[in-house]
Each structure stands twice: as structure tokens, then as C-alpha cells.
Amino acid sequence: MARPKILVVGAGFAGVGCVRRLERRLGAGEADIALVTPFSYQLYLPLLPQVASGILTPQSIAVSLRRSKKYRTRIVPGGAIGVDTKAKVCVVRNLAGEIVDEPYDYLVLAPGSVTRTFDIPGLADNARGMKTLAEAAFVRDHVISQLDLADASHDAAERTARLQFVVVGGGYAGTETAACLQRLTSNAATRYPRLDPRQIKWHLIDIAPKLMPELGEKLGLSAQKILRDRGIDISLGVSIAKAGPEEVTFTDGRVLPCRTLIWTAGVVASPLIKTLDAETVRGRLAVTAQMSVPGRSGVFALGDAAAVPDLTKDDEAAVCPPTAQHAMRQGRKVADNVIASLRGRPLQPYMHKDLGLVVDLGGRDAVSKPVGIELRGLPAQAVARGYHWSALRTNVAKTRVLTNWLLNAVAGDDFVRTGFLARTPAALRDFEYTDAYLTPEQVREHTEAAHLQQK
Known part of the structure; x- marks a missing residue:
């Protein structure tokens, strides 16, 4: 008889955690494992702002899936664009554009x-995200190019516009992106003698009334004070009404001449979820505590795309937040449940109590809340970087990241553009392929x- 086929879609924390557990716990002849991913690496998303600011190199947080010879998972290079659960088929568009x-x-x-985007005029064409490695590399090039162009310009209005930077989203991604890039441009200002450092202005806005309420x-107020002391303008209860190529209009009526709009206002589940035509909870696929999809034989879902019940909360409607610590642990639990299904054993529910939060604001600035303990400054920075470093999956990745951190601490920032998509307009959909x-x-x-x- 043919061996059962286990297909995993996605090479993030959840998908890779599942695959590695399956490889370790399944016998060689028990099942065939395949992983669908457009990139043959696992991206460590929480450190993307540090790639955008040049603290880390892109390669250091892209952990290769092909380094070890002992792994037996077949990698399917492409993106899953649809699932037919009745036919038990996943439709994949490969890198050549062919559908298989x-x-x-x-x-x-x-x-x-x-x-997550909204129907805001101009947003899709003029905003940049912080969700992929390519976006982080593009944003870094773009920000440095604005300094270069402002330094070369003889037009005062153009210079002012190029030195205004707007980040939308007061969550972790937005706050860390604004903090790290502001530090980069502040340090770079000394290398541009024709620029007045006071003209470089970063704006962090969010429709919520508080910054990082979690x-x-x-700690939220501490983070705000750190950013405001650096000169970052923080506007809460405000969003974008219109985004143009040369100006941004806020919902409070302000119009800001600006060539840089970075959009980090939350995330939504992958559009792949809609192709199942199954029940969802606030856009995420509804699953049981065992992470199986009701009414879909042999289908499991986890991570950001699934509304996994949070059994540690008294609220029956509570679901696990879309964080790396949950995704990694859910991946291992799903692997155990797939193996249990194969062997005719009962499935086990997922349960994990949140370990806390860490926010790296660059330099010596950070705020952290590990296991409920509030930390600021260097202790918080040590916890934040220690957590990220320990969560990296391979020793090679850990060595690269630690080396980058040490080099940046000793030698400071570099202000080099790679020329990535320098002459090509790049919108959100160009990086995340949401129309595919x-x-x-x-x-x-x-x-x-x-x-x-x-x-």
C-alpha cells in the first residue's frame, strides 16, 4: 500500500515546527512529508525591523530549510492558492507560474x-509593508535613498517632504520599525553635512487610544516616552484618510508632505483560508482545541491563519494571539496529533500560557514583560534579544545574529543601499501576492x- 501523504503549507514558525517534529517522530516508512513554500527558508519575522534598519543582514534571519542532509521532507517550491478538501488536493502555483x-x-x-489593509484611497499603491524579507530590504533602501535625494536637492519643499517618514500601526511591528529606522536616520544625519538633523521627522500613528496595550x-507609557524623547511624533486615535505619492492625509485633517509611508496596521489570515469555504472566526479558520478543522477530514490548521481556542482563559470565545511563541508550540502539537491520527490514537488539545512580551527599540532601549515582570532599559534589552536569539532554530542562525549585533554595537551603522527595486514601483501586493x-x-x-x- 502507498504511504500516507502529509502535506504542510507554510514555512513559518508553525509549519516548520510541525515538519521537524514529524521528521523526528515518524518512522521512515510511515508517511511521506511535503512542505509547500515559495521560499526555501524559515523567516524569523520579529527581527525584520532590525533588517530594515541594517542592524542585521537579511541572510541572518532567513534560516535555510536545505542546510541539513538528514531532513527527508520534500520541498514544493511555490505558493498554495487553493484547497479542495473533498478531492483532497492542494492547488499550487510554482515558481515558474505553472499550476500543479x-x-x-x-x-x-x-x-x-x-x-491587513483597508479601502483607503492610494494605500495599496503608495504604502510599504514590513511582512517579508523583500519588504524589509526595500524599505531600508528607500529610506536611505530619501536621505541621499534630500541631501542632493536644492528645493526646500522637496527636501522637507523626503525627510518626513510615517509609520502606521502602534503594535510591535510598527513601534519597533519606527524606533529602529529613526535611530538609523538619526545616526546617518551626521554623514550628510547639507542636511539639518532637525528636519528628519518620524511619525508613528495608530487608530487605537494606546500604544501596544498588551x-x-x-510599560506602554514608558515606550511612548522613549520614542518621544527621540523626537518621534506619536498620534493616537488617528489613521490615514488618503495616501498619495507625495503626501499623506490624516483622519484628523492634517496633510503631510511625505514620500515614505510604512503600513503595519495589523495582519489578517492568508487569503488561502477563504478558498476552503469553511467557517471562520474574525477571518481566521475555525478549528477545535486539537487544531482539526470541523467537517474536513484529515485537515488541521494553526498559527496566524487559525482561531485556535485559548484554553488558558476563562472566556470560551478566547483564541490564541498570532505570535511566534504560540505558532512554534502549535506546530509541535499538530505534528503529534497528525501522528496520533495515523496510528489511531486520540488527539490532544493545545494549551500554552503566554510567557510574556518583548519590544526591542534599538540601542539600549527596550521594554519587556517576561512572565509578568515589567522591565525597562538594558535589562529589558537583554531579555528581548536573549529571547529572540534562543528562538532561532539553528546554531548557524544564532551565530550570524549574535555576530551582527556585536558588530553593530562596536562599529555602528552602515548607510549602504543595495539598489533593490530602485526604479520599480513596489506596492504591498507586489511583495505579498495577495491577488494570486x-x-x-x-x-x-x-x-x-x-x-x-x-x-
Whole structure:
């Protein structure tokens, strides 16, 4: 008999955690494992702001899936664009643009999330995100290019506009992005003698009334004070009404001449989830505490794309937040449940009490709340970087990151542009391919046509 096929979609914390657990705990002849991913690396997302600011190199947080020879998972290079759970087929668009079918017996959906956007005029064309490695590299090039162009300009209005930077989103990604990039431009100002450092202005805005409310009142206010002391303008209860190529209009009526808009206002589940035509909870796929999808045989979902019940809370409607610490642990638990299904054993529920939060604001600045203990300054920085360093999956990645941190601490910042997409307009959809997915009807039509061809 043919071995069962386990197909994992997504190479983030959840997907890779699941695959590595399956490889360790399944016998060589028990099942075939395949991983669908457009990139053959696991990206350590929490450190993207440090790539954008040049503290870390892109390669240091892209952990290769092909380094070890002992792994037996087959990598399917492409993006999953649809799932037909009746036919038990995942539709994949490979790197050459061809559409191929990947059949499965067990499917683990860990496609992650994409940047959440709204129907704001000009946003899709003029904003940049902070969700992929390419976006972080692009943002770094773009920010440094604004300093270069402002320094070379003889037009005072143009110079002012190029030195205004707007970050939307007061969560971890937005706060850390604004903090790290502000530090980069502040340090760079000394290398541009024609620029007045006081003209470089960063704006952090969020529609919420508080910055990073998950940190609690005291730490949230501490983070605000650190950023404001650096000169970052923080506007709460405010969002974007219109985004143009040369100006941004705020919902409070302000119009800011600006060439840089970075959008980090939350995430939503991958569009792949909609192709299942299954029940969702606030956009995330509804799953049981065992992370199985009700009514879909052999299908599991986890991570940012799934509304996994949080059994540590008294609220029955509570779901686990889309964080790395949950995704990693959910990946291992799903692997155990897939193996249990294979062997005819009962599935176990997922339960994990949140260990706390860390926010690295660059330099010696940080706020952290490990296991409920509030920390600031160097102790918080040590906890934040220690947590990230220990969470990196390989010793090679840990060595690269630690070396980068030490080199940056000793030698300071570099202000080098790589020329990445320098002459190509790059919008959110160009990096996250949100327009590549099929509808549920298109998925069914495709699988039915493929089935007829096989006959």
C-alpha cells in the first residue's frame, strides 16, 4: 500500500515546527512529508525591523530549510492558492507560474498572515509593508535613498517632504520599525553635512487610544516616552484618510508632505483560508482545541491563519494571539496529533500560557514583560534579544545574529543601499501576492477538470 501523504503549507514558525517534529517522530516508512513554500527558508519575522534598519543582514534571519542532509521532507517550491478538501488536493502555483496539484491524506495549513489593509484611497499603491524579507530590504533602501535625494536637492519643499517618514500601526511591528529606522536616520544625519538633523521627522500613528496595550499601562507609557524623547511624533486615535505619492492625509485633517509611508496596521489570515469555504472566526479558520478543522477530514490548521481556542482563559470565545511563541508550540502539537491520527490514537488539545512580551527599540532601549515582570532599559534589552536569539532554530542562525549585533554595537551603522527595486514601483501586493489566490468555485472547477483529464 502507498504511504500516507502529509502535506504542510507554510514555512513559518508553525509549519516548520510541525515538519521537524514529524521528521523526528515518524518512522521512515510511515508517511511521506511535503512542505509547500515559495521560499526555501524559515523567516524569523520579529527581527525584520532590525533588517530594515541594517542592524542585521537579511541572510541572518532567513534560516535555510536545505542546510541539513538528514531532513527527508520534500520541498514544493511555490505558493498554495487553493484547497479542495473533498478531492483532497492542494492547488499550487510554482515558481515558474505553472499550476500543479498536490494530493494529500493529511493537510496541515500554516500559511500565516498578510498585512491587513483597508479601502483607503492610494494605500495599496503608495504604502510599504514590513511582512517579508523583500519588504524589509526595500524599505531600508528607500529610506536611505530619501536621505541621499534630500541631501542632493536644492528645493526646500522637496527636501522637507523626503525627510518626513510615517509609520502606521502602534503594535510591535510598527513601534519597533519606527524606533529602529529613526535611530538609523538619526545616526546617518551626521554623514550628510547639507542636511539639518532637525528636519528628519518620524511619525508613528495608530487608530487605537494606546500604544501596544498588551504591555499594560506603565510599560506602554514608558515606550511612548522613549520614542518621544527621540523626537518621534506619536498620534493616537488617528489613521490615514488618503495616501498619495507625495503626501499623506490624516483622519484628523492634517496633510503631510511625505514620500515614505510604512503600513503595519495589523495582519489578517492568508487569503488561502477563504478558498476552503469553511467557517471562520474574525477571518481566521475555525478549528477545535486539537487544531482539526470541523467537517474536513484529515485537515488541521494553526498559527496566524487559525482561531485556535485559548484554553488558558476563562472566556470560551478566547483564541490564541498570532505570535511566534504560540505558532512554534502549535506546530509541535499538530505534528503529534497528525501522528496520533495515523496510528489511531486520540488527539490532544493545545494549551500554552503566554510567557510574556518583548519590544526591542534599538540601542539600549527596550521594554519587556517576561512572565509578568515589567522591565525597562538594558535589562529589558537583554531579555528581548536573549529571547529572540534562543528562538532561532539553528546554531548557524544564532551565530550570524549574535555576530551582527556585536558588530553593530562596536562599529555602528552602515548607510549602504543595495539598489533593490530602485526604479520599480513596489506596492504591498507586489511583495505579498495577495491577488494570486483562487476562489472556492475556481478551485472546484480546476480539480474537476484535472480529474476528467486523468480519466
